[in-house]
Amino acid sequence: MSEKEPTAPRSGERITIREVAQDAGVSVAAVSKVLRDAYGVSDALRAKVRASMEKLSYRPRASARGMRGRTYTIGLIFPDLRNPFFADIYSGVNAALERTQYQAMQGINTTSGALNMTSSALIEAMIDRQMDGLVIIGPNMETQVLTDLGARLPLVVIGQHDRGGDAFDTVNNDDQLGARLVVRYLMGNGYRKIAMLSLSPSNSSIIQQREIGYRLEMMELGAGDAINIVRASQVVRDVQVTVRRLLSGPDRPDAIFCWTDLMAFEAISVATEMGLSIPEDVAIVGYDNTMFCDLAQNSLASVDQSGELLGLQAARMLVERIDGRVTAEHFMVPPRIVARASAGPRQPQD
């Protein structure tokens, strides 16, 4: 109870490590060791310190920790917030972090266009805030930028097949296989003139992979002549115009393989407005198998890429990197087609 410190701890202020140390009758360094699970702490001391921390309901401050060590915070960077698929990834990340000291903070990378930028404002902001590592989802930046970034801090990328040496890890579903499954599924149900509604600009490797998968499977199944790739940006208006043009052309496809469920919903909408029936006049398949696929008004066949698993794995790998791994690892989950009415078996033409 003796107050010999020059600065008496003001009441009402937040508890610090110093007060915990004093309460437990040990040094500040000892408390810090317990906090970090560092080497050289006896069970007795650990218990004593833990008890004091509990009693005073002490919580370490990330800023102070960040000055010398880790902040125990990782950054999650999403390309947008409207696609519910990202919610799956998010919940996977959180599940992986549950029992660790780490906490995820998210941001949306709204930079469109400037692909060759050194980095993005959000990423710089995350670095300023001393994130221990980053998970970037569906990056629209060049591999070189990611490689440079990976040299600066632990990095895991979801949705990017190109590798950057040992600079970063990747977590993906097998996009090429996913596209193949879609073509196979549609062909099996009697569709042959399968168009692909892809994404523009197509700088990303997952786009390339899916397009390759589509092309190869079309050729292997003898429909090479029907290959037709059109591209639209994620902007609603753009998707609508593109789909409308595709469906009103002279050689209307009898199925469309869409980049995402979101685009597929737009496609269903446009087709419906044009008076076309799904799947009688045109079958639609999406990608991501988001929760909206199940709704009766959509009944959208889609490719499940287990977002939760992707997130889980990415978070695990990032923590490993933070803990010192310096060689790259790459994780790939198999996609799975989920059949639904939007691409059901084709009725014999009358």
Place this chain on the structure above:
Amino acid sequence: MSEKEPTAPRSGERITIREVAQDAGVSVAAVSKVLRDAYGVSDALRAKVRASMEKLSYRPRASARGMRGRTYTIGLIFPDLRNPFFADIYSGVNAALERTQYQAMQGINTTSGALNMTSSALIEAMIDRQMDGLVIIGPNMETQVLTDLGARLPLVVIGQHDRGGDAFDTVNNDDQLGARLVVRYLMGNGYRKIAMLSLSPSNSSIIQQREIGYRLEMMELGAGDAINIVRASQVVRDVQVTVRRLLSGPDRPDAIFCWTDLMAFEAISVATEMGLSIPEDVAIVGYDNTMFCDLAQNSLASVDQSGELLGLQAARMLVERIDGRVTAEHFMVPPRIVARASAGPRQPQD
């Protein structure tokens, strides 16, 4: 160029304020003042320092700033990520923060159930990370908890009508009016047996407000006998069961006013599966006017509560609070009904 410092700055390390000061030939304190736009800096000095910061591409570290001052980071807490309405709020917040030094970091408050908790793990994590302030969206916690929280740091709450003295600001749409508009709109289109699909548990004030608005308008328009409120949680399965029960009862409503668009989409799905036509057999109205309402397969009439404006305003108010305002302010935007086919004019019964 003289190196008389005891610690020579290691190359490859991040630029610090000290190096900027040295480069500009001024004191560290002067640089700090420029950074904070603090009083007592001449234009000449400011220019000199700015030039050096630019030249060295200096960026202040949030952790270090957080030790004594602000982190220039605010926390955004969402109740979930699946509702695209939150994306609108997010973009409003970002628009408001665009020209400031502040950066938003988000998190999802996944705590379900424990309403009377002192706080939530995410909120504590945000406090640990020295957020300068918090915007909480659609909190499922008691007002007292928010009041306590507001005493700890600047706080703005979106989607909560109950006030907490001067402890926090609120930003809302007029939920009571929104509900009234829906009833008025449906009545105007010939529907009378309007049921309300509300949210459970109904501890939140926005739920109460909407239910009050619904009840009052029903009574005022002479349909008090048709008042029927059913409740479901956000869980998909729960919504389905509730809607199915509602629609298969002996006294089927001819319209359902749903808590959110998401619930409305579920309702459309269930109704469709039951072989009911929309709006002939049952009209559906949602809330939030999310992007999916426009799709032909939904064509969902909804209430627009300008999420972007809500976010914009919340961020502005939060920054004001951080800058010292201590009295509460409350902002309310008027809701607006958006008519669509899901609740179009009723055809005369045959």
Place this chain on the structure above:
DNA sequence: GAGATTTTGTAGAACGATATACGTAGAACA
């Protein structure tokens, strides 16, 4: 039982900003 090794704990200097308190140069005023 002496030296070597390992385990356990401590002291105190960082980390990179902010903010207080103070010094100094001009300007304004008498």
Place this chain on the structure above:
DNA sequence: TGTTCTACGTATATCGTTCTACAAAATCTC
């Protein structure tokens, strides 16, 4: 010419942790 302001800059303590270096105690080794 001195005095009093005001505007501008600076020196330096401080924030709450981590982490290096080291001391003391316990254990091992032969």
